[in-house]
Amino acid sequence: MSFDRNRRDILKLMGVGGVVFASGLAGAAADRRRKSSAGADSDFFFLQLSDTHWGYSGVSNPEADVTLPRAIDAINGVAAKPDFIVFTGDLTHTTDDGAVRRRRMTEFRKIAAGLSVKDVHFLPGEHDAAKDRGDAYQEQFGATHYTFDHKGVHFVALDNVSDPEGAVGAAQIDWLARDLKQVGRDRRIVILAHRPLFDLYPAWEWSTKDGAKVMDVLLGYPHVTVFYGHIHQEHHHTTGQIAHHAARSLVFALPAPGSVPKKVPATWDPAAPFKGLGYRRIDVDGPRTNLTELPVNQASAALSLPSSAR
Numbered sequence: 001m002s003f004d005r006n007r008r009d010i011l012k013l014m015g016v017g018g019v020v021f022a023s024g025l026a027g028a029a030a031d032r033r034r035k036s037s038a039g040a041d042s043d044f045f046f047l048q049l050s051d052t053h054w055g056y057s058g059v060s061n062p063e064a065d066v067t068l069p070r071a072i073d074a075i076n077g078v079a080a081k082p083d084f085i086v087f088t089g090d091l092t093h094t095t096d097d098g099a100v101r102r103r104r105m106t107e108f109r110k111i112a113a114g115l116s117v118k119d120v121h122f123l124p125g126e127h128d129a130a131k132d133r134g135d136a137y138q139e140q141f142g143a144t145h146y147t148f149d150h151k152g153v154h155f156v157a158l159d160n161v162s163d164p165e166g167a168v169g170a171a172q173i174d175w176l177a178r179d180l181k182q183v184g185r186d187r188r189i190v191i192l193a194h195r196p197l198f199d200l201y202p203a204w205e206w207s208t209k210d211g212a213k214v215m216d217v218l219l220g221y222p223h224v225t226v227f228y229g230h231i232h233q234e235h236h237h238t239t240g241q242i243a244h245h246a247a248r249s250l251v252f253a254l255p256a257p258g259s260v261p262k263k264v265p266a267t268w269d270p271a272a273p274f275k276g277l278g279y280r281r282i283d284v285d286g287p288r289t290n291l292t293e294l295p296v297n298q299a300s301a302a303l304s305l306p307s308s309a310r
Helices: 007-015 065-078 096-112 135-141 168-182 211-218 294-302
Strands: 019-022 047-048 084-088 122-123 147-150 151-157 188-192 224-228 235-239 242-246 280-284 288-295
Touching: 065 096, 084 224, 084 235, 096 135, 122 151, 168 211
Parallel strands: 019 280, 047 084, 084 122, 151 188, 188 224, 224 242
Antiparallel strands: 019 047, 147 151, 235 242, 280 288
């Protein structure tokens, strides 16, 4: 599949909050001059939606019951289809009632099934999994951590939420180390997680308890990029050669880490309902991943596709 996308169709995605536009990941080997056997067909893009919080009801988004269906309609309405879509956690909003949790997950899965994209991947967030260690999530979506490969890129979905303390755990870290050893150092590796794998702001639980041990494994590989959710805002961080990029929420924004005494969702502004929500385009130039963050209300003016995509 060549990366000859219709620019007008891509522009239509500006109406979807919390979406990632990713391209060229398969071309991000250390030696850009070495072409893969797929040639131009190695280019692709995927969408990341995060923190949809299905079942949320509150002043921070009085339209929360229609935001996700509208986003899916917008994605389905463009001709340029992503190779796959990944939801990086907090699919549903937390509840102490196990029956309500399962109902919300059933509803979410039914809505997500309306996506006109063949491959859709899911990760749990703490709202989905921390109350029952992922039991209800696994009933609906299967394993909480897994891998898949796409056009030369190795994707690893990690679970750092089923443990109520926000840890990955020794068994999963050992699994990760074995998996990456088989993959090898030359591959482009993308890690998908819900919580940040570094200590962004532990006081707000914006960290992973044993994230340093996960990073010890990942730092042995030169071409790793991490995409995560949880913090409901744009944020970029590097650990050694590894870049971490946070996705905005589809439903409500949260304040910058430590900027206010208490972590509370941003106030709903009916005049700017997508304030704090948006999507990003991810391009690869050499071994690094470059991002352009595009707030929804500015996307039409800011979007500029790479020359290969025009």
